[in-house]
Amino acid sequence: MDIAVYMRDVGQQARAAATLIARSTTGVRNHALMATAEALDGARGELAEANARDLAGGRENGLDAAMLDRLELTPARIDAMIEGLRQVASLPDPIGAITDMTYRPSGIQVGKMRVPLGVIGIIYESRPNVTVEAASLCLKSGNATILRGGSESIHSNQAIALCLARGLAEAGLPEASVQVVKTTDRAAVGELITMPDYVDVIVPRGGKGLIERISRDARVPVIKHLDGVCHVYIDSHADPQKALDVAINAKTHRYGTCNTMETLLVDKEVAADMLPLLGQAFTDKGVELRGCEHTREILTDIKTATDADWEEEYLAPVLAIRVVDGLDGAIAHINRYSSRHTDSIITENYTRARRFITEVDSSSVMVNASTRFADGFEYGLGAEIGISTDKLHARGPVGLEGLTSQKYVVFGDGHIRA
């Protein structure tokens, strides 16, 4: 197979489908989502069979237990995919909404209409349920999608693709509205990210290495986050119980997520009071602590944190702790080392809370709340395709709106410019 020719064909079909899907009604797109849910429900046997082939291949190729777990399509995960499709169908349709319509002194009426972006390329790793999640959000927002999953999940993804094709066909939408790339050749990714004529934006999901590579080589815009080095800062005016609750939750609720706290900052004025409590609580949870010199004067039996720790996304039961010189020290540390994902202050002080949310330059800034809340569902977006740490276009959790654009609409009555 000539990968370049194949991918260009996929791109052309996606572009043609995008025009049709952009004009489709809310009802038709929801019909496709619901019909896909039914198709998945009716294809449990085929899905299990395809997934078994991927799992067998994965074992042969020596995938580790965590990878194999992510690859597995259990009945509960199929249920979740079906439920997800129904939830996306029930979300309000962003497309076509006209807002800010006003009359101008010239007499023309100007507003903005929300429209799809066009063709969205999704590149992801082993979890096959991403195929449905990503496709459903793109479909709901009127975009065509080209999905490129990991090679280890190719059979599962193709089985899911058949269900999507059935759902689209039933709603009268072109099957090319959602295409799952059929080759595992890595050259397909290189083509996908360098076809500006056929692809409007790339959303990569996966490890930092994958995303860095894609961002560097892409010739189209990329909606991405590289990593989540999230902070909680315990201010001297913090309520101690809130500080303890939030710090424990932000670190230990889940270790492998991008909104998990990786560095805890403690105001030096309360370090002697707070650190022993925190140290005990984290040790009870089995979290390895690494502290700055000042921290280690109080928690004497923990490891030393080096400069590399401040930049590390552990994704594990490991936490770096630094004692800082008040709010200024905290903000300086965060704006230097944070990956600009999510950072939280714990304080009862009005002025410090206000300064923190103004001066910390991250996609989510919080007061007295766990960083774990940085999530499309928790924010009320209904769902998310990812979390952006970029500043342009979409920032923070990206829901349906992040997959759309706006165009200006102007209504006149023969108006000409004077």
Add this chain to the structure above:
Amino acid sequence: MDIAVYMRDVGQQARAAATLIARSTTGVRNHALMATAEALDGARGELAEANARDLAGGRENGLDAAMLDRLELTPARIDAMIEGLRQVASLPDPIGAITDMTYRPSGIQVGKMRVPLGVIGIIYESRPNVTVEAASLCLKSGNATILRGGSESIHSNQAIALCLARGLAEAGLPEASVQVVKTTDRAAVGELITMPDYVDVIVPRGGKGLIERISRDARVPVIKHLDGVCHVYIDSHADPQKALDVAINAKTHRYGTCNTMETLLVDKEVAADMLPLLGQAFTDKGVELRGCEHTREILTDIKTATDADWEEEYLAPVLAIRVVDGLDGAIAHINRYSSRHTDSIITENYTRARRFITEVDSSSVMVNASTRFADGFEYGLGAEIGISTDKLHARGPVGLEGLTSQKYVVFGDGHIRA
């Protein structure tokens, strides 16, 4: 001078200034704008002298009359710069606005805060008044700016830069908030567009060649439009007088602007009625017409339009005319040849108007209005830094809001994720 070292120094200073300017109050930023206006007013002698040097240099280097005209800082143009600064100062401050603040079922409160992008690089050609226009919009929106003007206007730009520095200093803002690159070495542009650590976005203003080059080579996002191949489509249900008024205005109000009509589409059902009237009107205005075969059956003495004409931005008294097969023919032509800038339908038919605004994929779509309205001032943005034909981040005329981003703010009371 080592250009790379110099530009990195400029970038570092801009990044440091961006942090301070982002925290500055509306009043301080407006003060800087007003003080710059006064500084310009007080520096008319220096400005004239610097501009005379540029004009003399331009003449020596054989710049044509149009280039020399754009380069000239007449007293009226200085007045316009001063007035522009005052207008930008009077615009509402977009920064810090918190919107969509809602309580979530978890109890947290989530909203969005509008924030500056950070450091904006502006690359432009000979008009020195762009220095003030661009700097004032970036300053108002809390961004630091690095300006790289054309080498032919270096003395004028440096004289303007002194006034900006005076204005910034008087308001207590760092002078590095606005930096005008001091070297005419073209390598400076190459550096400016490849410093993602120091520059958040590039806004190029100038010819298509410049913008294509910058977009290709940039390692940071670019807000741009390449060209304006704008269309007016006269539907069979058009009011003939509105059609005539709008077509003439869209083409002849100004020839050199990106929102000027370059191709006129006429429904075949009214071609025999409309084309003679249009032909006469355009000929009276001295506009050269180039028509498709069908057009030339009616306007027999005009030139033939080739395929190249459909893609051409003339920026001159030249107009391509094509007879199309109804609304479908018009939409097909526009979505193929339009530069997705601005396209207008003239019709009294409700359904056709509705289809046109939905199905034409351009940054501005209009009904019964001249394409010349596609402009930040006319749309009520107060001012514009440019017009974007991209779909991501900013689309259409880009005002202050396009120079900003939003971050999520979350207020809790010790909330943790369950």
